Amino acid sequence: MTSSTATCAGLRFDRVSWLRGSNAFLNAALTSDAARILLLDRGHPLVHKSPARRKQVYFASWSDVRSTVLACVDRPEYGVFGPEPYNLRMREGSPQKVWLGSTQGLISPLLSLAFLGIEMREDGPSLPAEPGLHVPTGMPYFVLSLTARSQHRHAWTEACDVLDMRKALGSLAPQDTALVSMARSLIDWNERTRHCPSCGSKQYSALSGHKRVCGTALAKHAYPCSMLEIGGRAPPQECEAWSSLQNYTHPRTDPVVLVGVVCDDKILLARKRGWPKGLYSCIAGFVEQGESIEEATRREAMEETGLDVGHVSYQCSQPWPFPAQLMLGLLAFVKTPDAQVRLDLDNELEEAFFATKEQVKSMLCSQNDQQSHDVVRHGHPVTVPGPEALAHELLSRWAQSSHHVEVHSRL
Amino acid sequence: MTSSTATCAGLRFDRVSWLRGSNAFLNAALTSDAARILLLDRGHPLVHKSPARRKQVYFASWSDVRSTVLACVDRPEYGVFGPEPYNLRMREGSPQKVWLGSTQGLISPLLSLAFLGIEMREDGPSLPAEPGLHVPTGMPYFVLSLTARSQHRHAWTEACDVLDMRKALGSLAPQDTALVSMARSLIDWNERTRHCPSCGSKQYSALSGHKRVCGTALAKHAYPCSMLEIGGRAPPQECEAWSSLQNYTHPRTDPVVLVGVVCDDKILLARKRGWPKGLYSCIAGFVEQGESIEEATRREAMEETGLDVGHVSYQCSQPWPFPAQLMLGLLAFVKTPDAQVRLDLDNELEEAFFATKEQVKSMLCSQNDQQSHDVVRHGHPVTVPGPEALAHELLSRWAQSSHHVEVHSRL
Numbered sequence: 001m002t003s004s005t006a007t008c009a010g011l012r013f014d015r016v017s018w019l020r021g022s023n024a025f026l027n028a029a030l031t032s033d034a035a036r037i038l039l040l041d042r043g044h045p046l047v048h049k050s051p052a053r054r055k056q057v058y059f060a061s062w063s064d065v066r067s068t069v070l071a072c073v074d075r076p077e078y079g080v081f082g083p084e085p086y087n088l089r090m091r092e093g094s095p096q097k098v099w100l101g102s103t104q105g106l107i108s109p110l111l112s113l114a115f116l117g118i119e120m121r122e123d124g125p126s127l128p129a130e131p132g133l134h135v136p137t138g139m140p141y142f143v144l145s146l147t148a149r150s151q152h153r154h155a156w157t158e159a160c161d162v163l164d165m166r167k168a169l170g171s172l173a174p175q176d177t178a179l180v181s182m183a184r185s186l187i188d189w190n191e192r193t194r195h196c197p198s199c200g201s202k203q204y205s206a207l208s209g210h211k212r213v214c215g216t217a218l219a220k221h222a223y224p225c226s227m228l229e230i231g232g233r234a235p236p237q238e239c240e241a242w243s244s245l246q247n248y249t250h251p252r253t254d255p256v257v258l259v260g261v262v263c264d265d266k267i268l269l270a271r272k273r274g275w276p277k278g279l280y281s282c283i284a285g286f287v288e289q290g291e292s293i294e295e296a297t298r299r300e301a302m303e304e305t306g307l308d309v310g311h312v313s314y315q316c317s318q319p320w321p322f323p324a325q326l327m328l329g330l331l332a333f334v335k336t337p338d339a340q341v342r343l344d345l346d347n348e349l350e351e352a353f354f355a356t357k358e359q360v361k362s363m364l365c366s367q368n369d370q371q372s373h374d375v376v377r378h379g380h381p382v383t384v385p386g387p388e389a390l391a392h393e394l395l396s397r398w399a400q401s402s403h404h405v406e407v408h409s410r411l
Numbered sequence: 412m413t414s415s416t417a418t419c420a421g422l423r424f425d426r427v428s429w430l431r432g433s434n435a436f437l438n439a440a441l442t443s444d445a446a447r448i449l450l451l452d453r454g455h456p457l458v459h460k461s462p463a464r465r466k467q468v469y470f471a472s473w474s475d476v477r478s479t480v481l482a483c484v485d486r487p488e489y490g491v492f493g494p495e496p497y498n499l500r501m502r503e504g505s506p507q508k509v510w511l512g513s514t515q516g517l518i519s520p521l522l523s524l525a526f527l528g529i530e531m532r533e534d535g536p537s538l539p540a541e542p543g544l545h546v547p548t549g550m551p552y553f554v555l556s557l558t559a560r561s562q563h564r565h566a567w568t569e570a571c572d573v574l575d576m577r578k579a580l581g582s583l584a585p586q587d588t589a590l591v592s593m594a595r596s597l598i599d600w601n602e603r604t605r606h607c608p609s610c611g612s613k614q615y616s617a618l619s620g621h622k623r624v625c626g627t628a629l630a631k632h633a634y635p636c637s638m639l640e641i642g643g644r645a646p647p648q649e650c651e652a653w654s655s656l657q658n659y660t661h662p663r664t665d666p667v668v669l670v671g672v673v674c675d676d677k678i679l680l681a682r683k684r685g686w687p688k689g690l691y692s693c694i695a696g697f698v699e700q701g702e703s704i705e706e707a708t709r710r711e712a713m714e715e716t717g718l719d720v721g722h723v724s725y726q727c728s729q730p731w732p733f734p735a736q737l738m739l740g741l742l743a744f745v746k747t748p749d750a751q752v753r754l755d756l757d758n759e760l761e762e763a764f765f766a767t768k769e770q771v772k773s774m775l776c777s778q779n780d781q782q783s784h785d786v787v788r789h790g791h792p793v794t795v796p797g798p799e800a801l802a803h804e805l806l807s808r809w810a811q812s813s814h815h816v817e818v819h820s821r822l
Contacts, residue, residue, distance in 0.1 A: 006703055008701065009701075009702065009703040009706055010706075011701065011702075011706070014710075014713070015699065015710060017699075017714060017757060018714070018756060018757040018758065134755060134756050178701065181701045182699075182700055182701025182702075183701075185700035185701055186700050186701070189700070192608060192609055192651070193608040194608060194609060194610075194611070195606055195607065195608055195609070195610065195611035196606065196611075197603060197604040197605060197606055197608060198603055198605060198606070199605075199606065200605070200606035200607075200611035200612070200613075201611070202611075240603070250665075250697070251699070251700050252663065252665075252700075253665065253666055253697070253698050253699065253700055254661075254663075254664065255664055255666045255737055286661070286664070287664050287737055288426065288428075288593075288662070288664065289593055289596035289597050289600070289662050289663075289664055289730065289732075289735050290419065290420075290422065290589065290592045290593025290594075290596055290597075290730045290732065291420065291422075291593075291730055291737075292417055292420040292727075292728040292729055292730060292737075293728045293737070293739070294728065295420055295421075295422070299425075299426060302425070303428060303429070314725040316703075317703040317704045317705065318703055319700065319701045319702055319703060321700075321701065324700050326666055326698055326702075326703075326704070328704070344545060345429060345545050346428060346429040347429065347543075
C-alpha cells in the first residue's frame with residue numbers, strides 16, 4: 001500500500017484552488033450538465049439504494065438541487081446575492097479591489113455548499129471563468145449539505161439511503177471514500193464555524209466553502225447594510241476584521257502523531273479504557289503548538305508509556321474525517337532496551353505490551369481471513385485496527401521490515 | 412542539524428499535560444518561588460536590557476506579577492473565581508463530575524495566562540497536586556500576556572525591552588526561541604479566539620490556556636449565572652455546547668508542506684511577488700482537508716509550478732509561530748526530466764529556476780560568511796532563507812545528499 005491509496009486519501013481530481021474565487025466559473029460549473037453534486041446529511045453521504053455491501057455515492061445534478069439552492073438565494077433579505085448561487089451585487093462606490101477581496105466565491109449564509117475540484121477529462125466540458133484563469137476541461141464536483149434543509153431531504157428518499165460515514169470507510173470504493181472524507185471535513189468545519197472568533201459576529205462562507213470571513217469586514221468595505229442584520233446587532237468595531245480586510249478563518253487540519261514504539265524486535269500495542277475487548281493499537285496524540293512532529297512523538301511516548309524514545313522515523317500519512325485530522329504515522333525507537341512501561345502519567349491507557357513481528361503479522365492477517373489467531377490477553381483474542389486505519393498500515397510496514405533496517409534506524 | 416535542534420523546536424522541558432487541569436498544582440506552581448513567568452506584549456517577548464546582540468529572556472516571579480494577576484481575579488463581577496489565579500467556587504448542587512469537566516484549569520476571562528511545562532531537576536522544588544497525579548520536581552514555566560494590560564506594562568520598562576519576535580529568532584538562545592515560540596502561538600490563539608464558533612457567546616480559557624470552552628456549556632452545567640453576563644446576552648440554547656459539555660475548542664496547529672522540487676540533479680528555487688530582491692526559496696502551502704502530506708506536496712507542486720511529481724520523501728519538520736504552523740519539509744521528484752515549469756495556474760510565483768548542488772551550497776554558505784557568491788538572476792545575487800527557516804535545512808540536506816540516494820528515492 002502506498003500513501004496515495006491510504007484510506008480517505010487518493011482523490012484523483014484536481015482541486016484547482018485558484019478557481020474557488022471565480023463567481024463566473026462557479027456559477028457556470030454548478031449549473032452545467034456536467035456538475036456532480038455530492039449530498040451530505042449531518043456529515044453522512046447519500047448513496048444509491050442497494051442491498052449490496054459495496055455502496056455507490058449518489059451524485060445529484062443541478063436540476064435535482066436547483067430549487068433547494070435557489071430557495072436560499074432568493075429570500076428577500078438575501079436579495080443582495082442576486083439570481084445565481086455565487087453572486088453578490090456590488091455596493092455602489094466600493095472600490096473594485098476591496099470588493100473582490102472580500103466577496104470571492106461568497107455564498108448565501110443559509111447555504112452549505114462547497115466546490116471540491118475538477119475530474120479532468122480531455123473530452124470533458126469546457127467551462128468559462130474570468131479572463132486569465134486557467135480552467136481544465138472535465139467534470140466539476142460540489143458538495144451540498146442537507147443538514148439544515150430537512151424540508152428538502154424527502155426529495156431523495158426514494159432513490160437514496162443515508163450511509164453512516166464510519167460504515168462508508170469499508171463499503172464505498174476508495175476513490176469515493178476520499179471524496180466523501182474531504183467533503184465531510186469541509187462541510188463540518190463550515191457548519192460549526194458560524195461566528196467570528198474575534199467578535200462573535202456572523203461569518204460568511206467565502207471561496208466556495210474554503211474560507212470564512214467576518215461580517216464586520218464585509219460591512220465596512222463592501223456589503224450593503226441590510227446584510228449586517230443577519231447577525232442581529234451592529235458590527236463591533238473593535239473586531240480585528242474592522243481594521244483588516246483579510247480577517248479570514250481557514251479550515252482546520254489538526255495533525256496527530258500515530259506512534260509505533262519499537263524496542264529491539266518488538267512493537268508496543270496499547271489499549272485505552274472503554275475500547276472493545278481485545279482491541280489494541282499504536283499510541284496517538286495531537287501535535288501541540290511549538291513542537292516538531294519528532295518532538296510530539298517523543299512527548300506522546302513519554303506521557304502515555306513513560307518510555308524515552310530517541311530516533312523517530314516518519315512512515316506514512318492519511319487524512320481522517322472525524323472531524324478533520326491529519327494522521328502522521330511514525331516509528332519511534334526506545335533508547336534503553338530494558339526500560340519499563342508506566343501508564344500512570346497521563347492515565348490514558350489501560351494496558352500495553354510489546355508484541356513480536358510474528359504476533360503482529362498474525363493479528364493483521366486474522367482480520368482478512370476471519371480466522372482465529374493465537375495472541376490472547378486476559379482471555380480475549382487480541383485484534384488491531386482494520387485496513388481503514390493508519391495504525392494498520394504502520395504496523396504492517398514495521399512487521400514487513402527487515403531487522404537490519406530497524407537496527408540501522410536506531411543509530 | 413537534527414530535527415530536535417530546528418529553530419523554534421527543541422524545548423527541553425516536559426509539558427506534563429496531565430497537570431493542566433489541576434487547580435491545586437497550578438496555583439501552587441504559579442505562586443511558588445520556583446515559577447518562571449515569561450511575559451509577552453502583543454506576542455513579543457520581554458528581554459533584559461542589553462546592548463549585546465544575544466538577548467536574554469526576562470522571567471518574572473510571582474511577586475512581580477501578583478498584583479497584575481490578582482487585579483483580574485479580584486474584580487467583583489468575577490468574584491466566583493475566588494482568591495487564587497486558578498479557582499472557581501462550586502455551584503451549589505452541581506454534580507462534581509460535570510463541574511470538574513468544565514472548570515479544570517479555568518482562568519478569569521480577563522487574564523491571558525498559560526502553563527507551559529516543567530524544567531525537570533532532581534534537586535528542584537516539589538509541588539503539590541491532587542492525589543493520583545504525578546508531579547515531577549523542577550521549575551514550572553508560565554506565560555502571561557501584557558497585551559490587554561497596558562497599565563501594568565510600565566512596571567517592566569526599567570528592566571526590559573520588548574524584542575520583536577522575528578528578531579528573536581536570531582538573537583535568543585535556541586532553547587529560549589523554542590520557549591517563546593510555543594508561548595506566542597498559545598497566547599495568540601487564546602487572544603484571537605474569544606467567541607464560540609458555534610453560537611458567538613464568550614469563551615473561557617480552560618486547562619490553563621490549552622483549551623477554550625463556550626460559556627453556554629458552563630452556564631448550563633456549572634456556572635453561577637452572573638458569569639454569563641460577561642457575554643452581554645442570554646445564552647443561546649441552540650449552541651452545540653448546550654447539548655454537549657465537551658464543546659471545547661483546541662489550539663490551531665496548521666500543517667504546511669515545504670517542498671523541494673527535484674529534477675535530476677537540480678532543485679527548484681522560486682520567488683513570490685513582493686519578496687526582497689534576489690530572495691528565492693522552496694515552494695510551500697497549507698495541507699488541505701482530506702489530503703495526506705504526500706498528496707498536498709504533489710498538489711502544491713502542480714498548482715505553483717505545473718510540474719507533475721511522483722515520489723515524495725519526508726525530511727524534517729519545525730514549528731513556526733507566525734501564528735501557529737507546523738512546517739513539514741519534503742523532497743518531491745519530478746516524473747519527466749524535460750517537463751516545463753508554468754507559473755500561470757495559481758499565479759503565486761513571480762519566477763522559478765532549477766539550481767545545481769554547487770549553486771545551492773554557495774548560497775547557503777554566503778549567508779554564514781557574508782561573502783558574495785556567483786549566482787545572479789536579473790542583476791541580483793540570489794539568496795535563500797537563513798538558518799531559522801526550514802527551507803534552509805531542506806536545501807542543505809538535499810545539497811549534501813549523494814546522487815545515489817536521490818536516484819534511489821525516485822524509483
